[in-house]
Each structure stands twice: as C-alpha cells, then as structure tokens.
Amino acid sequence: MALSIKIDESKDTVKLVYLHGKLDSDTAPMLDQQLVSILQGNIKHLVFDMEGLSYISSAGLRSIFKAKKTIAASQGKIHLAHLKPHIKKVFEIINALPSFSVFASLEEMDDYFAAIQYQEMNK
Amino acid sequence: MLLRTRITLMACACFVTLTGLLIAESHFSKSVYVERIETAVLVGARNTWLGIVESNERRLDRFVPQISRDATVVSALAAANFKGVASALEISAAEIKIESVSTYLEAVTMDGTFAYSSVPGDNLVEVLGSEVVTAIFAAGVPQRGLVRTRSGKYAVLVGIPLFSRLGPAGVIAVYSYLDELVSSFATSSAAEIFLVDENHQLVHGSAGPLWDDIHSVMPSTPSDGVFRVDIGNNVMDATYFNISGIFDIPMVTLLMVRDISEVYWREMTIEVLSLGALVSGLVLFLAFLFWYMRVSFRPLNTVIRVLNRLSQGDTSVPVHASGSHDEIGRLASTVESFRHAQKDHNQLQKIRQDLDAAKHIQLSMLPHVFLRKERFSLHASMRAARDVGGDFYDFFELNDGRFGFVIADVSGKGMAAALFMAIASTVIRTTAMMVPDPGACLEKVNDLLSVDNPSCMFVTTFYGVLDPMNGQVVFANGGHNPPYRLSAVGKAVPLELTGGMALGLMDGLTFAEKEVLLEPGERLFLYTDGITEAFNPKDEEYGDDRLKEILEATTSETADKLIDEVIESVDMFAADQPQADDITCLSIFYGYLHPIQDTQSDMGLRFEIRVNNKSQQSEWLQEQLVVFCERSGLSEETTYKLNLCLEEVFVNMMSYGFDSESEHEALVYLEMQHDLLHVDIIDDGLPFDPFTDAPQPDLHSPVEQRPIGGLGVHLVRSLTDSMEYSFYNNQNHVHLTISQEVL
Numbered sequence: 001m002a003l004s005i006k007i008d009e010s011k012d013t014v015k016l017v018y019l020h021g022k023l024d025s026d027t028a029p030m031l032d033q034q035l036v037s038i039l040q041g042n043i044k045h046l047v048f049d050m051e052g053l054s055y056i057s058s059a060g061l062r063s064i065f066k067a068k069k070t071i072a073a074s075q076g077k078i079h080l081a082h083l084k085p086h087i088k089k090v091f092e093i094i095n096a097l098p099s100f101s102v103f104a105s106l107e108e109m110d111d112y113f114a115a116i117q118y119q120e121m122n123k
Numbered sequence: 124m125l126l127r128t129r130i131t132l133m134a135c136a137c138f139v140t141l142t143g144l145l146i147a148e149s150h151f152s153k154s155v156y157v158e159r160i161e162t163a164v165l166v167g168a169r170n171t172w173l174g175i176v177e178s179n180e181r182r183l184d185r186f187v188p189q190i191s192r193d194a195t196v197v198s199a200l201a202a203a204n205f206k207g208v209a210s211a212l213e214i215s216a217a218e219i220k221i222e223s224v225s226t227y228l229e230a231v232t233m234d235g236t237f238a239y240s241s242v243p244g245d246n247l248v249e250v251l252g253s254e255v256v257t258a259i260f261a262a263g264v265p266q267r268g269l270v271r272t273r274s275g276k277y278a279v280l281v282g283i284p285l286f287s288r289l290g291p292a293g294v295i296a297v298y299s300y301l302d303e304l305v306s307s308f309a310t311s312s313a314a315e316i317f318l319v320d321e322n323h324q325l326v327h328g329s330a331g332p333l334w335d336d337i338h339s340v341m342p343s344t345p346s347d348g349v350f351r352v353d354i355g356n357n358v359m360d361a362t363y364f365n366i367s368g369i370f371d372i373p374m375v376t377l378l379m380v381r382d383i384s385e386v387y388w389r390e391m392t393i394e395v396l397s398l399g400a401l402v403s404g405l406v407l408f409l410a411f412l413f414w415y416m417r418v419s420f421r422p423l424n425t426v427i428r429v430l431n432r433l434s435q436g437d438t439s440v441p442v443h444a445s446g447s448h449d450e451i452g453r454l455a456s457t458v459e460s461f462r463h464a465q466k467d468h469n470q471l472q473k474i475r476q477d478l479d480a481a482k483h484i485q486l487s488m489l490p491h492v493f494l495r496k497e498r499f500s501l502h503a504s505m506r507a508a509r510d511v512g513g514d515f516y517d518f519f520e521l522n523d524g525r526f527g528f529v530i531a532d533v534s535g536k537g538m539a540a541a542l543f544m545a546i547a548s549t550v551i552r553t554t555a556m557m558v559p560d561p562g563a564c565l566e567k568v569n570d571l572l573s574v575d576n577p578s579c580m581f582v583t584t585f586y587g588v589l590d591p592m593n594g595q596v597v598f599a600n601g602g603h604n605p606p607y608r609l610s611a612v613g614k615a616v617p618l619e620l621t622g623g624m625a626l627g628l629m630d631g632l633t634f635a636e637k638e639v640l641l642e643p644g645e646r647l648f649l650y651t652d653g654i655t656e657a658f659n660p661k662d663e664e665y666g667d668d669r670l671k672e673i674l675e676a677t678t679s680e681t682a683d684k685l686i687d688e689v690i691e692s693v694d695m696f697a698a699d700q701p702q703a704d705d706i707t708c709l710s711i712f713y714g715y716l717h718p719i720q721d722t723q724s725d726m727g728l729r730f731e732i733r734v735n736n737k738s739q740q741s742e743w744l745q746e747q748l749v750v751f752c753e754r755s756g757l758s759e760e761t762t763y764k765l766n767l768c769l770e771e772v773f774v775n776m777m778s779y780g781f782d783s784e785s786e787h788e789a790l791v792y793l794e795m796q797h798d799l800l801h802v803d804i805i806d807d808g809l810p811f812d813p814f815t816d817a818p819q820p821d822l823h824s825p826v827e828q829r830p831i832g833g834l835g836v837h838l839v840r841s842l843t844d845s846m847e848y849s850f851y852n853n854q855n856h857v858h859l860t861i862s863q864e865v866l
Binding site: 024025057058061062072093094095098100 | 827841
C-alpha cells in the first residue's frame, strides 16, 4: 500500500493535505515533491489530515519537519489533524508534538480557522 | 498325624495281627495235638488196662472146664452137701493158689447160700451176691466181670453156673481182687493209679495231698478224659476212664496220674522264650521302622521347611543333599535346584533394580536441555547398549562466553564403565571451568584420571570449544573418532586428528590443540564407535562410509533431526541385531542459514526473509511481513513497531552499509518465542553499528531547528525492548526484541 496525497487548495492561505496510506522512505520523496509547489505560495497554514494514514516512519517525519522548516521561514504554521494512536506515539517519542497544533476533529479545525479569519478581519 | 507315624502304626498293626494269627494258629494246632495225644494216652491206658483184664480173665477161664465138668461138685452143691463141695474143690483150690495173682474160689448153692470158699474165715458170701447169682443163671453160661464184694472191695470174677439133671445146682466163682490188677497196671504204666467209686470215694491208691488236689479238680460226672493238676511246681496229667461191672454199668473210675512237670516246664520255657523273641522282634522292628522312616523322611521335612520359607520369599535356607536317589532324594534335589533358581532370580531382580536406578542416575547426569542460541544450536543423544553405559556427552558455557562440548567413550561397558564415566564427566566439566583451553584441559583431566586407576580404565575424549561470535572451534582429541564437519553444501570431512591418547592410561601426557573456523551453515557431528561399529544380521559393520554418506545426504534442518536421522539409519541397518555398544552423538549447527521459509518449531514461529539490494524487493519484504504478522497473531501495535524498526534499520543499512555499485544481500529472521519477538537482521555490507555510529537526535528544540538524522535509530531504541549489534564473518548482525503486549 503506497501513499496517496490529495491537496485541497480552495483557500488562499490554508492548504489541506490529505494523506492516505503509508508515509515511509519509499513514499516520502513523493510528498516532498508535492509540497515544494504548495509551499512556494504565501501560505500561512498547512494542514496535514492524517485520517487515512496508517504508517509513518522517520523518513515521513523528516518530510513534515522539512515542510515545517520552510513554512516557518514565512511565519506559517503546520497543523496536524486526525492522528491515529500509533502515529501520535511516533510524534511523541521524538518530542515533536509541541511544534504543531493538533486537531482531533474537523470541527475543531474549522473553529480554529474561523477564529483566525475573524482575528484577521478585525485587524 | 504325620505320614511317617501313620506308616509306622500301620506296619505295627500288620505285624501284631500277623503275629496274633500265628500265635492263635499255633495255639489251636497245639490244642488239637494235645487232644490227640491225650486221646492216644487214654486209648493206650484203656487198652493196657483191658489187656491186663483180659489176660486175667483168660487165666481165670482156664479153671472153668475143670470145675464145670466135675460132677462131684455139681451133685454136692445140688445136695447142699457143703463138705462134699469143699472136698471136691480142694484140688482146684490148690491149683489156684499157685497162680501169680491171688485167686480164690467161692461156691454158693442155687438159692445163694454159702457153700464153699477158698479163703478160710467167716463162711460168708464174698463175691456171689444174690443179684450176681441170678444174673449168671439168667445167662446160663459162665459170666465174667467186676463186682463189688461184701467187704466193700472190688473183684474180677468168672461165675460158672452149674446144672444137675434136676436143674440149677449152684454157682462157683473164680475171682481175684482188683487191687492186684491195678498194681500190675501201675507197674506197667509207670504212673500213680487211683480208683474211685461212683461216689468219688477213693477205693484204691494212697490218700494224701495228691489225691486231695485231684479230687478237687476231678470232673463230677466222669466217663473218660484227661485233666491237669498243678501241685506246687509239679504238673500232673490225670487220665481217667470208667470201668464197667459185670452188668455193664460203670462201677469205678480209674485215674492214671503222671508227672509231666519236666516236659511241661520245658514247653513253657520254649513258649515264653519264643513269645519274648516275638515281642522283642516286634519292638526292634518298630524301632527300626521308626528310625528308618525318620531318616528317610528327614529330607522331606527339610523340603517342606524350605518350601515354606520360599513361599515367604526367603531363599536363604538350603536343602542339604541327602545323597539318596529315591523319590524323596530326587524331590529334595529338585527343590534345591528350584531354590537356587529362585535365589538367582531374586538376585537378578535386585541387580536389575540397581541397574535401573543407576541408569536413571546416569541419564540424569547428562544435560537434557539442549542449546538453541542465536548463532548456533546443539543437540545430543545417548543410548546405552546395556542398562548403563560408558559413553557420555556434555556441553556447558564457559566463563568467557564460549561453549565447551564433549563426547567421550569409556573402555568397557556396564557398571564399571558407568562409574568411570561419572568420574570422567565430572572431572572434565569442573576442569573446563578453570582451564578454558581444550588441550590444557585434557592434560589436567588426564592427570587426574590416571591417578589411582589400577584397573587401567580409559576414556577416549573429544573436547571442543565453540566461540559463537565467530564460529571458531578449538579442539583437542584424546583418542576419539574425529567428528565430521559438514559444509553448507553438504560435504562431510572429518576434523584433523590432534594425536592425543585416550585419557586415564598414564599421566603427564600432552594434548595438542587444533582449530577450525565454522562458516554459517556449517555443522559438526560428533559420535562414538557405537554408530560405526553397529552390526547387521549379516555381520557387516555400519562403518565410516555409511555414516559419511548419510551425513552428506541429510536434509535435516536442525541438530536434533540430524541425530534422529543418523540413529534411525543405524537402527535400520542393524535390523533386529541387538545393540552391541552405546550409541552417542552430538551435533552443532552453526550460523543462521537454515534453508527454510517458515517452520513451526517447538521454539515458536520462525521466519526467514532474504532481501537483495539490486532487485526491488521491499514489496516482497512487506508481503512476507504481513504473512508473518498474521500467522504469529501479532497485535496491531506490535506489527507497527516491527514494520517501523525494520524500515529504520534497513534505511540505515542501505545508506551507510551498501555501496550502490555492488550487489548486497540481507537476511531477516523473525522468531516468536512466547510473547517476545526476536528480530535478526544480517547483511554483508560495510560494518556499521546504527546504535553508536548514528547521530544523537535533538529532541528538545522545535522541529524546524533540529538537525536532520538520528530519528530512525531513536525510534527503534524507543520501540524495542533490547537491541544488539555485532559484526562477525564480515556481516552486520542486528538483534532486536520486541515484546508483544498482552492485553
């Protein structure tokens, strides 16, 4: 089972990346490649929806860390949603979770972005 | 009652009965004989008496013609002229007087009046009473017989009737007194004679004690017979018979008493003596019979006692040989044989129990938990020819992490060999702990065994030490069959000899060492000559060639299976031929290269996956992993951990160990032991220890500030229970264990 990547680019500043399958040393280069184009724009929020992700290895982590590094340069943020327990544990082991905002559900995420939009509109 | 007593009593009864019958018979015969004798005596006496009487009558008869023809006497009597009668009878009277026996004449007239008597005296009728005269006249001819006289005596007379022309004239009697006849009879019969009248009054014979005794025992109505009279020590036989008078009526009884003391006492003595002889014979016979029975039955008593003891399981009481060959003697010797057999049987049984115990102890001395280590496995087997054997094997971990293994064969078999084996194995094991080098160890062991070994027992010993990290085997051989080394491609080559002698023969020997380096997949097979010297029914030897053949042809994948295969082959070869020698073997499988995909071993599920860097095989690896996880029933979490660890290790291996130009191969072994998953990853890449050579990850900075690298190793470290790296045989070896959490 390889990895399938779906990117929702309907919003300007918030991009959603749906990951499905396994993110390992075989599939991580594919994700890296896709992210390069997305991160070229002025992106403030990149969301990885991991509902369909069954596996992640250090190579996959490294892809996400790389994205984080890139987006951090432009004050952007990376959000992780729908982490399965195994996946979450891997992030915990390397003490990575504090660097991300993690959503347990889509509603939580929607509320979050609604709040951001509201803040920006009131600036 | 004892049989012996019964037989004795029966014999006794027979004897007594027989003796009684004999005595009765002799008594009866004797009484018949006595009766005959008595009859003969009686008849003889009576005949003698009658002879005397007859001769007397004949004597008296001589006067009859002379007197009866004398007409003078007749006429004188008829005329009652008594003077005429007397003168007429004068001549006859004179003649009668000169007779040997006193004989007298008496004459009476027809009416019984006294006419004449030759006895001068009172002129009274003496013998011719009226009844006698009447009877004589009635007869008309001269009558003879016994009469009682007027004076109370008895006389024998011839009465002659005389007739005149006118009729009866008178009677003249010629007579003698009975006393004289009796005296004559007494003289001829040499016995004492008594005459008794019908009233039992003695009429002749001397009255005295003898008569009194006779009188008291005399039959009351005697006719004739014999009776016995005891007077003091004298024994008399009294023979008696009646004597009739002139009118044929018994008048007197004559008793002839004879002294038979001498004969009687002789007879009695003989009787008493023979009875005594009989009784003492009987007593002697019984004593002898009793003694004989006792002696004859003594073995039987012993036999009974021994059989009783045997029935209680006691075989210690012997049956002493009686030496006789009769039924009892044969029985005794049979029982003795039986007792010996029983005793032998008991002893055998005891030995059997001892041997069973010894066998149990000996088997328990041999290690039975065999080795299945990461880098090698070891199995061994020992089967004794008898209950206890002289072979043994042993293996143990040395202090430096190496493993020692021993196979040995003690000279001889049975209990002695087993005892020596116990000593030898203990000495080798303890020495090996202190002296790690095989050669030096065997030297020390040899010195120890050679001391106080008067029976010169020895043990051929092969002792090797395996270093599991690199496959190095250092060994020394003390006169044992060289073990076979089996290469991965199935070539069997014996290990080189080291020139050592069997242990225990003499001290001070040295043992050279040699060494070999086992490649993964190579095996060692150690054995004793019980295998090569097994014989089949055709008396052919199993031999080295057959062993080599089976070793080279084997497809056994584990050490225990190889041993089973070899022993089965030997058993098939030997068929029903009994095992002559102990059969012992030990095999070591070195390395991981088992030609298996998966096998359900007793240790758990085992899996081998081979990966090549040139062909794209990661997907195949994935599929194999799925199969393994399903079969092992791994939890989702453990499956995740396994996948992650394998990927991280492989990534490191690929990036650091493999140069992309050349072809490399990696092997993954997965084995589930209880709830612990063992993962072995072996590759032939450059030496690289991921756990020390990989960088330490930064876990505290925000991820965007962290340097790249070290994450994977950190994940592996966090997810596994243990991890280990080693490099040997030009291979990287990574060993991980992951515990399967039991929910």
